[in-house]
Amino acid sequence: MRYALIGTGSRSSMYYKAIQDLDGVKGKNELVALLDLNESRMQYVNKCLDLNLPVYKPHQFNEMLEKENVEGIIVTTKDSHHHYYIIEGLKRDLKVISEKPMTTDEEKCQEILNTMEQTGNDLIVTFNYRYSPYRSKVKELLEQGTIGELTMVEFHWFLDTTHGADYYRRWHRNINNSGSLLVHKSTHHFDLVNWWIDSFPVEVFALGKKRFYQAETFPYHLRCSTCDLSSECKFYLDLSESEELTALYTKAEHEDGYFRDACVFSPEINIWDTRAVTVGYKNDVLLSYSLNNYAPYEGYKVAFIGTKGRIEQDVVEASYISGHDGQVERRTRENNVRLEVFPLFDEPYKVEVEVEESGHGGGDIRLLKDIFLDENTADPLKRKAGGRDGVMSILTGIAARRSIEWGRKVNIEELVKFPTSIK
Secondary structure, X not given: OXXXXXXXXXXXXXXXXXXXXXXXXXXXXXEEEEEOOXXXXXXXXXXXXXXXXXXXXXXXXXXXXXXXXXXXXXXXXXXXXXXXXXXXXXXXXXXXXXXXOOOOOHHHHHHHHHHHHHHOOOOEEOOHXXXXXXXXHHHHHHHOOOOOOEEEXXXXXXXXXXXXXXXXXOHHHXXXXXXXXXXXXXXXXXXXXXXXXXXXXXXXXXXXXXXXXXXOOOOOOOXXXXXXOOOOOOOOOOHHHOHHXXXXXXXXXXXXXXXXXXXXXXXXXXXXXXXXXXXXEOOOOEEEEEEEEEEOOEEEXXXXXXXXXXXXXXXXXXXXXXXXXXXXXXXXXXXXXXXXXXXXXXXXXXXXXXXXXXXXXXXXXXXXXXXXXXXOOOOOOOOOEEHHHHHHHHHHHHHHHHHHHHOOOEEHHHOOOOOHHHO
């Protein structure tokens, strides 16, 4: 399969490194072209690959497809641009692999749905969390009816002041780029719930505030590299400490004006950092969800409540900054996972799970092999996610965003019209 990489920021490295180096994937796929707004970023990727791949700008997309005989595209651009490449790829019968979220708002989502209906083609959305063994174990327990008929999910995700703060330095801090973190980040979590409980959202109510990353919290400056308060600020980021961040952003900012170390207390930030969401699902399950971006540790707590008991999973993860040479910035304590079942009228018991140090608890490697090898091996857990999964995930986040903005409950069917073949 001949792939073109669309977008060469830090997230793209997972894919081009897999094509070049991952056992089983290497040699069976070929990266043949790069496309980005920024020439410097593309040349850095070429340097990392030790190749001289042809580079193209967005207006040369069609030219690139024809000239390089592209068979598949990997979309890792800014979230708000995903829809264009997804749609064009589907129209041309390409294999389309898209980073999450699939897109950022209901209008773009509708365009993708319409294209899927018109062409009969589907895409792959890279929900790597589905593939980590300890999350897969939760799916198995639920499918086995371990706690009877499921009635409710309690799900609380914590991003700490290293990882969580990083979104407020980057383009994600503008709601037009990311759809808010209820779309960009929570798409992972909402997809997990959809997958775990085998259902889709129907109605959503949410509240959101910006309570921590406010201009009043700390004296505001444009960016870290020129700030004279760096010694006093616990959120100071020195890009020069990372070869990757320096190459991708500091040495590339003269081309597009984008800088990677913006102040997390900027008054220009228009996304929330404190949120609470309630979701009703087609199968009558209720979800209580929260996302916090200034927690003292990284991880999540999820509980499943059923007619025969309760399943709990607590996860503590390593904290990191995207693109920071893969280095762990801080650990509060050893990574750990607790999975425990509490049957009604019986003794609770812990379930042993496999925990790996590799990306996203071992999810990244399994995902990459699945999407690039495409061997159609049996997967009773149905981990590979398509366009329908991508749609249902982002619609929970989009509905939550609109609920906050409109001050009321939002029904999913208010946002998009589902083609008959995709309901």
